[in-house]
Amino acid sequence: MKTCTVCSANESDQAAFCRTCGTAFASASAQPTPAPGYPLQPYQGAPQRKYQALRTIALAYKTLAVVAGAVAVLVAIQLVAALSDRPSSAIVSLLMTLGLGAIFVVTLFAASEGIEVVIDIEENTRRVADRLGAP
Ligand SMILES: [Zn+2]
Secondary structure: EEEEEOOEEEEEEOOEEEEOOOEOOHHHHHOOOOOOOOOOOOOOOOOOOOOHHHHHHHHHHHHHHHHHHHHHHHHHHHHHHHOOHHHHHHHHHHHHHHHHHHHHHHHHHHHHHHHHHHHHHEEEEEHHHHHHHOO
C-alpha cells in the first residue's frame, strides 16, 4: 500500500498512477536525471576573442565618426567665412553642413556600437554555453 502525495488516496504498491487524481507515482527506475550541463561547471575565464576584423571595423567607424565631425565643423567655419557678405546663405549652409555632419557622425557611431553589441552577444552566448558544458 502506498499513499498519493497529492490527494492522500491509498493505492496498491503496483499502481503507477493515482486513480483519484492521476498523479504518477515515482518508481525506482524513474529517477529524474539531471539536465545536461548540470551541475554547473566553474567559470573557465574569458572566452577566446573572435571577430577581430569586425572589432577593427567598429573602431575604424568610431575614428571616422570623430574625423567626420571635425571636418564638418571645419567646413562649416569655412562656409561662414566665405559667405560672410550673404548672412542668409551663410546660415543655411551652416545648418546643412552641421546637420548632415551630425547625421553622418551618429550613423557611424551607431554602426560601430551595433557591431560591438553583436560581438558582445555572441561572446556572452558562448560564455553561457561554456558554463553549461554544452559541446
Ligand atoms: Zn492522488
